[in-house]
Amino acid sequence: MSFYAFEVRTTHRNEFVEVTAKLQVALKESGVTEGLCCVYVPHTTAGVCINEVADPTVSRDIQTHLTQVVPARGDYRHLEGNADAHIKSALIGTSLFIPVKDGKLMLGTWQGVFFCEFDGPRTRQLYVKVLAG
Amino acid sequence: MSFYAFEVRTTHRNEFVEVTAKLQVALKESGVTEGLCCVYVPHTTAGVCINEVADPTVSRDIQTHLTQVVPARGDYRHLEGNADAHIKSALIGTSLFIPVKDGKLMLGTWQGVFFCEFDGPRTRQLYVKVLAG
Amino acid sequence: MSFYAFEVRTTHRNEFVEVTAKLQVALKESGVTEGLCCVYVPHTTAGVCINEVADPTVSRDIQTHLTQVVPARGDYRHLEGNADAHIKSALIGTSLFIPVKDGKLMLGTWQGVFFCEFDGPRTRQLYVKVLAG
Numbered sequence: 001m002s003f004y005a006f007e008v009r010t011t012h013r014n015e016f017v018e019v020t021a022k023l024q025v026a027l028k029e030s031g032v033t034e035g036l037c038c039v040y041v042p043h044t045t046a047g048v049c050i051n052e053v054a055d056p057t058v059s060r061d062i063q064t065h066l067t068q069v070v071p072a073r074g075d076y077r078h079l080e081g082n083a084d085a086h087i088k089s090a091l092i093g094t095s096l097f098i099p100v101k102d103g104k105l106m107l108g109t110w111q112g113v114f115f116c117e118f119d120g121p122r123t124r125q126l127y128v129k130v131l132a133g
Numbered sequence: 134m135s136f137y138a139f140e141v142r143t144t145h146r147n148e149f150v151e152v153t154a155k156l157q158v159a160l161k162e163s164g165v166t167e168g169l170c171c172v173y174v175p176h177t178t179a180g181v182c183i184n185e186v187a188d189p190t191v192s193r194d195i196q197t198h199l200t201q202v203v204p205a206r207g208d209y210r211h212l213e214g215n216a217d218a219h220i221k222s223a224l225i226g227t228s229l230f231i232p233v234k235d236g237k238l239m240l241g242t243w244q245g246v247f248f249c250e251f252d253g254p255r256t257r258q259l260y261v262k263v264l265a266g
Numbered sequence: 267m268s269f270y271a272f273e274v275r276t277t278h279r280n281e282f283v284e285v286t287a288k289l290q291v292a293l294k295e296s297g298v299t300e301g302l303c304c305v306y307v308p309h310t311t312a313g314v315c316i317n318e319v320a321d322p323t324v325s326r327d328i329q330t331h332l333t334q335v336v337p338a339r340g341d342y343r344h345l346e347g348n349a350d351a352h353i354k355s356a357l358i359g360t361s362l363f364i365p366v367k368d369g370k371l372m373l374g375t376w377q378g379v380f381f382c383e384f385d386g387p388r389t390r391q392l393y394v395k396v397l398a399g
Contacts, residue, residue: 001167001234002167002266003167003232003234003239034267034268034269035266035395035397036304036395036397038169038230038232040230040231040232040239041241042239042240042241042242042244043241043243043244044183044184044185044191044241044243044244049356049359050310050360050361051310051352051355051356052310052352055344055346057342057343057344057345057349058310058344058349058352060343060344061342061343061344061349061352061353062352062353062356064343065336065353069202069335070198075197076190076194076197077190077193077194077197078188078190078191078193078194079190080188083190083191083194086184086185086191086194086195087194087195087198089184090182090183090184090195090225091224091225091357092356092357093182093226093229093359094183094229094244095183095229095230095231096359096360096361097230097304097306097361097363098306098361099269099304099306099393099395101267101269106269106306106308106393107308108307108308108309108310108391109308110309110310111308111309111310111360125241127232127239129168129169129232131168131169131264131266131397132266133266133268133301133397133398133399134300134367135300135399136300136365136367136372168399171302171363171365173363173364173365173372174374175372175373175374175375175377176374176376176377177316177317177318177324177374177376177377202335203331208330209323209327209330210323210326210327210330211321211323211324211326211327212323213321216323216324216327219317219318219324219327219328220327220328220331222317223315223316223317223328223358224357224358226315226359226362227316227362227377228316228362228363228364230363258374260365260372262301262302262365264301264302264397264399265399266399
């Protein structure tokens with residue numbers, strides 16, 4: 001059926017965890033060589049994004065920016081203490097895709113996929129759906 | 134053909150309208166049990182996002198944040214009075230998808246889909262495309 | 267195989283280049299009449315978004331907003347001088363899709379697709395994958 005669910009364990013409140021290898025596992029198991037690798041996060045206080053993975057300062061700067069713009073404590077109506085995490089999730093998004101060609105993810109040279117935790121530490125789910133076409 | 138267009142009527146300038154039930158209608162009519170439910174907003178001053186629907190304070194906080202960062206009145210070049218709405222649309226995005234498995238949308242426990250109005254009240258369109266695979 | 271790669275040349279550090287015509291070329295060559303046109307940017311300092319193309323002040327305002335919120339010079343850890351571009355890419359995103367119906371992109375009246383350069387001038391790649399279904 002080409003649907004895969006992976007577990008992602010996070011250890012900090014805000015954390016970007018690279019999950020590119022999980023996508024490659026799903027792609028290989030699917031047997032799809034031409035199509036789309038679709039990544040989905042079934043949470044409201046986390047997200048998924050693509051950016052540079054080689055230099056960890058890049059994802060650090062993205063997280064720092066988000067926390068500057070969306071502070072942990074603010075004049076929020078939501079009283080569970082994680083309104084900032086919901087807002088960050090809405091800004092970053094919970095779905096993205098990568099084209100598949102010749103059996104490979106068509107990521108750019110510097111690109112990798114991050115699971116974006118905004119209300120950890122938690123044990124999270126990451127869904128991958130591989131479509132042929 | 135598995136393409137569906139729904140009307141969404143908004144009543145405020147900024148408003149998040151839950152549209153999850155419309156997606157379920159489209160999915161059922163399509164007959165697709167494994168695949169992708171793709172949601173698209175054909176407007177430049179609106180968007181679509183996934184977040185918590187059970188507690189209305191969450192979408193309230195997301196809207197409040199967006200309006201703080203992108204104020205209705207600012208030093209904008211666009212003179213139609215809705216530059217803020219275009220910027221919010223670019224930040225939130227106009228397309229997203231949800232995986233489909235066993236005939237169900239694979240939304241997380243707390244997730245629902247919001248049509249995001251940034252320049253209402255208006256009568257809007259929401260497109261849903263269901264892909265099998 | 268319905269996968270297409272286009273070159274996009276940018277001439278400024280921050281620049282929105284309309285690429286809707288390239289998507290139409292890909293769609294026509296694919297022969298697909300019902301499905302999804304998926305657009306992907308394989309870079310970590312660029313993105314892709316949909317907004318109004320008729321009035322150039324709109325994309326100007328989006329770029330100005332992003333630069334106000336994410337300044338070119340800031341307290342960044344990444345020392346290559348383009349941390350701002352990585353953050354903007356994460357906010358705008360690198361993938362989006364447009365439904366295809368009756369052989370046409372189902373863009374709204376005012377919508378067009380922008381390649382979003384945040385660290386130009388450069389010669390960039392834009393991937394388009396057309397899925398039938």
